[in-house]
Amino acid sequence: MNKTSNNFVAKNLTAAAICLTLCMILPLFTGQIPYVGMALAPMHIPVLLCGFITGPAYAMIVGLIAPLLRMMIFGMPMPFMAITMSFELATYGLVAGLLYKTFSRKVVFIYISLIIAMLIGRIVWGLAAWQLVKAAIFPALPMGWETFGWTEFFTAAFASAVTGIVLHIVLIPVLVMALRKARIIE
Numbered sequence: 649m650n651k652t653s654n655n656f657v658a659k660n661l662t663a664a665a666i667c668l669t670l671c672m673i674l675p676l677f678t679g680q681i682p683y684v685g686m687a688l689a690p691m692h693i694p695v696l697l698c699g700f701i702t703g704p705a706y707a708m709i710v711g712l713i714a715p716l717l718r719m720m721i722f723g724m725p726m727p728f729m730a731i732t733m734s735f736e737l738a739t740y741g742l743v744a745g746l747l748y749k750t751f752s753r754k755v756v757f758i759y760i761s762l763i764i765a766m767l768i769g770r771i772v773w774g775l776a777a778w779q780l781v782k783a784a785i786f787p788a789l790p791m792g793w794e795t796f797g798w799t800e801f802f803t804a805a806f807a808s809a810v811t812g813i814v815l816h817i818v819l820i821p822v823l824v825m826a827l828r829k830a831r832i833i834e
Contacts, residue, residue, distance in 0.1 A: 663698065663832075664706040670694035671714035672721065679724070689812035691715065695737045696762065696816065699744030700824045701833055707741025728780060736773035743768050753828075758821045766816065770805040777801070 671691045678685035691714055699707035715733035719725055725733060744765035751757035781796035806813070827833045 660702040660706050663701045664710050667694040667698035668710050687811040695741045696744050699741045700748050704742045704745030707745045708738045711737030711741035732773050732776040735776040736769045739772040740765050740769040758824050774801040
């Protein structure tokens, strides 16, 4: 490897480590009020940013690891949610990173990449939740989830997450543009 590629790898590893650390820390600010944490989805922010900063591979790994690592360290999210969130966040990072690298650098494409990543991630989350409920391997499912259908999916993925969705659509593009201006993102 030459010096330029070593610097690129070091930059991406550092950014991914910072994003993973933020995934551990940000939920602590909303941890005392679980509904606020679920509504704002603070762990999603660093994973989506990681997709824009490092690209799909690092962001997918951060998204896959973050909920499970946080569950092991802090006991939250609960196992069912940690597993489904791992699929969701890995998809967020992968899709955001892929689309950002594919599209032109116009600001509108930051929004398009973000929204598509969030939609596909929520669909993957729903499929993972449906499969886990169907497999019946979790004795402690979220309340009312003995069966998981369209109503539970829509309520959990969209209706109760509107605040977080709006927050992410407002905050993440601003942060990406600021990181571009600071030449952290090329």
